[in-house]
Amino acid sequence: MYVIQLIRSIIFNASMYLAMLVLGIVYLPYALLTRDGALKACHTYCRYVRWSASWMIGLKTEVRGEPPIGEVMIAAKHQSFLDVLMIFGSIPRGKFIMKSILKYAPIIGQYGLRIGCIPVDRGKRGQAIRKMLADVEAGRAQGGQLIIYPQGTRIPPGVKAPYKVGTAALYKELQQPCVPVAANVGVFWPKRGFYRKPGLAVVEFLEPIQPGLTTAEYLEVLEERIETRSDALAAEAGFKADE
Template sequence: MTHALQWLRSLVFVVQIYAMMGVLGILFLPWALFSRRGARAACKAWCVWVRWTARWMVGLRTEVRGTPPTDEVLIAAKHQSFLDIILIFGSVPAGKFIMKRELMYAPVIGQYALRIGCVPVDRGKRSQAIKKMVKDVARGAQAPGQLIIYSQGTRIAPGVKAPYKVGSSVLYQELGQDCVPVATNVGVFWPRKGIMRKPGLAVVEFLPRIPAGLDKAGFMKQLETEVESASDALMTEAGFVLEQEEEARGLD
């Protein structure tokens, strides 16, 4: 009975946040058409709404730890669900994502994402897209801000291991900017797919920045080690049992 009630509450929550996306998209449209600030304001307002309604509708509290950057940096984050997008974007002044090109055609999301400076990339053509984006940044075509990339390229369920893509290291070297790693445990409560949203404390954590200047191999090793270890710690804190912990228990 409790599970069924939580699922129903989750359904209502999911329906209303997407309805509110449409409402805010329309309300902010005149400002967003003439100003990038207006588009960012609409997106940030929706992030605040989602966090607020998640708390009282499904019992999901959210927290941002560490120091979100305010200067021009590369943010390389762990991606578990839509919630980490909301928490990261809502915490930085001018975030812009590297996103799947298909999202360009999604109602509201696609139009506002392009307006705030997100960079669409083709699946399987990521290296070409990164080269073009680096050129755009050098020419000043991209607005200043915090460029956000998901280093594994897609949403990864808690406890699942997946390789880190080369895109993060290419951007890190080509842009010559510091990199701020971000860890998370949001997938424990807000999964990649499905309706159910679980109560608890979902966290994204901005980790100490990696200074510019490392070689690609050194950067990738440090990035993966720091993000994965911090994310594992956050998931353990949330009560998620990692595979290695289960194996250790089996040996006792």
């Protein structure tokens, strides 16, 4: 059974990257003309991956809670590429704080820049945060929902990692509600490797955190909401912390 699922996973991964190439080329003229064209291409790709995962590898997906449509910051649990697609595909005009190196990635990098993603270098923390704040301010005219991963990278289920201060700096600067997002997708789609498990992957939009908290208060509330709900979703999926 494992071998069969592994073969299905490999085929699914190949189809996923082929679809990225095909859609990237097909939508390129539209994407070059307007941000809406790039958003349309990315939303189409998100739908394709979720649809193909459901029958190719038996991985269903579900978005819970109320995806925001206004000007907000979204602070999300990040476990794999799948949560990126599920979150982005659920909101109208998403844009990410992304690792600077990704802007050089074929298709992903160029479309990311077209939809308004903000590249951030991993360097001296203070310098990186100042540049991030400046770039976010410069990109405000484009509007939309700004997505940031407060732990800075993909974190597998059951693994604890600190919440970085950059998200608190953005919360203070933007003076917008922050919508936390929990996830269990790493139970089925791990950080590394080709194998994908069947099951139900969930991302859940949680109660917004309103502006006005101190940095310490904000980080405490954010971590408690995301981690508590992500752990519950993982348990719902059959994950045990000692796995």
